[in-house]
Amino acid sequence: MFVLFLFSLLLSTLLIFLNSFLGKKSQMDREKLSPFECGFDPKSSARLPFSLRFYLIALIFLIFDVEITLILPIPILMTQMNMTTMMFLSSFFLMILIIGLFHEWSQGALEWDK
Template sequence: MEKIIVQLILFVPLVILVILVVLGVSIILRKKVKLNREKSSPFECGFDSNSNFRLPFSLRFFLITIIFLIFDVEIVILLPAIYRLPKSILIYWSRVFFLFLLILLLGLFHE
């Protein structure tokens, strides 16, 4: 018990010292930037948020993004399931995979 207390007494000031050093270095080395209207305005999807005229959003870009997200989520879900496949009941997993792929294909056709 005494060993843990001694380690805490040595460790806590060391952590505080490292935090203060990192904070001091970040304050000293920060960039001094003049405020600029263009650089400080928010930038989202390439649109100028300060103007009233907005270009229509590209539907093709949106569909490609949605399809990418669908297949990205599919890979995240399928890889662990494939890893567990040899250790499980084959009929149960074939039904689960079929249902999952059916939902995925219906979402793809919907898009």
């Protein structure tokens, strides 16, 4: 068993080094660094700046979307658990969500046209 392990380790290491030596390509290849535009040189830069505001709003949307998936099973769980405990837990969870939303709003993260 140990011999097979050493053989597989040696073989995989040998293949990795063989691939790195045979697969060396030029890092400064002009064709790979330029964007493809139907075989023509691009008229302008294809690398446009990315809006950080858009990224923040998308991240906030993703967080609230995941939290909604955590809220959806609450009505099903209410039939299986103690009603007061479930109401306390769901109220606490929703209060954290609302506080987070007001914090993002007060910090100006939801203002799109700044």
